[in-house]
Amino acid sequence: MAAHSPDGATAAAGAAADRLRALSAAGISLYEWDVQxxxxxxxxxxxxxxxxxxxPALARHLDTGRAYARLIDPDAGTARYDAVMASDKIDRGDGVSFQCEYAVQLPGMEHAVWVEDAGIWYAGETGRPGRVVGAVRNVSERKRSIRKLTYLASYDELTGNVNRARLREVLSQTIAYGERFDRTSAFLMAGIDNLAMINEAYGFDVADQVIVAVSQRLREELRQADILGRVAGNKFGIILSNCREEQIVTTAERLMDCVRGKVIDTGAGPVSATISIGCVSIPRCAHNATEALSRAEETLDAAKATRRGAYALYQLSEQRESRRKRNIQLADQIVAALKEDRLLLAYQPIIAAKTGEAELHEALLRMRRPGGEIVSAGEFIPVAEQLGLARLIDHRVLELAVRTLRTYPSAHLAINVSGMTAVDRSWIDAMTAFAAETPDITSRLIVEITETVALHELEESARFVRDLRSLGCRVAIDDFGAGYTSFRNLKALDVDMVKIDGSFVKGLVRSRDDQLFVQTLVHLAKNFNLPVVAEWVGNEDEVTLLRAYGVDYLQGFFLGEPVIEAPWSQTSATSASAVSA
Incomplete structure (x- = not known):
């Protein structure tokens, strides 16, 4: 046995060394403290x-409990003495466990070390802690991560200002304080006017430098008690505490001057920037943070509509408040209809000009009210788009259209989507999933995007069209002519069909200007071999003219009204229930 003991000792030493290395790698150190x-x-x-x-000379600070205690920051974490020595627990032979966190700052070291200290104390002769065995683990990285997350929860990483969420909290507190103590303050929303041009000309890095510079200039002009926050990419929210209404305009002008007064030095050279401002007096013109934010943004848009570098002050209006309340009520109705599956489709035929037969139907959205009344999309879609509900509605329209295409194999549909959906990846993902489940539906579906939206977001719209066509769907430009489409734009979009804006078709027989314009649009489309649909066809004379111009398809109440009941299941046209558009 003795012959083998050196090997055993060597193995034990090696194992101990391995344990030490493992503890070191984990940032853990073991200790024993003789309290006496x-x-x-x-x-x-x-x-x-x-x-x-x-x-190494710093090790002397760890030799005794008193020396170590002097290194602990009393304001950073639980007091170690209280966790160990002030425990009211009694050691019944197995020891008493403890755990605490604190920061240790060694002399001359730049950063404190945050540690988690956990272990067991054993009672001495008096029953108080006499011996402590513990493990200290370095948790500095975790603390830094927590601090960063806490910072990001309240502050904008680029500018260092409070973020939208934190600004909203302070805004709520300011409004509540003003209502309680009858104090007037103000909320301003400032937008950098030309940031999109700077992005395009110089790139995002320079645009970020401009945002930071504008932020710094605004901060320098504000009082210490005022709050500056970043509420969007190019927008800042400003809370002016204890600010009378007559001071709001003066402050807005001063803030605009400080930004446009001199150029901003960037990595790409000097850049000029201006801001526009929307101002709201609180609490008189806004009784909560949501109202203040929305009214400031609305007023900012009004200021920008006049010119760059302008400001506007929100004014209460009974008519506007009445319209706003109606919109809120309508939004509640839309959300309820989505939840209760009360959105439905009405089908209007699109007639082939040569044969007079319905080759496809446009699926038009309708809402059924709880009492059974059917409401056309024109009554609620504009509000839905203003309040950000359009994407939800477009998803529901897609679901309803797919359900119809699956139920009726002979159905061919056209559906409309909002401008938001053209940049909504989740809508394309949903369409892809439907196509995977039922491949034949895509060849029977046409997706319509409005021309003005397509031209405004040309690159995104072109990508949207490519994605749809890769799935087998066709794409049509709706309201063709409203956005002054050129050969170049038609080529870039690469769509399958165009629909002439109905405003040019209505009264076509009486307007020589509209006749020339429609002929030009048809000629433009034919150069790309694109079928043309004319909307809002109202009488036989218009049908005759449009056929003569070479229009391929006709749509309008004269040729067929939208019906709720699926036309593919009807035995006669007279049995369909007509619904007003």
């Missing part, structure tokens, strides 16, 4: 954990 003598004995990993390798 106040001596602390650390294992070798303490040097790495506390950074003693940089200055």
């Amino acid at each position: 003598s106040d001596v602390i004995t650390w294992d070798a990993t303490a040097h790495a954990l506390f950074g003693l390798a940089v200055d």
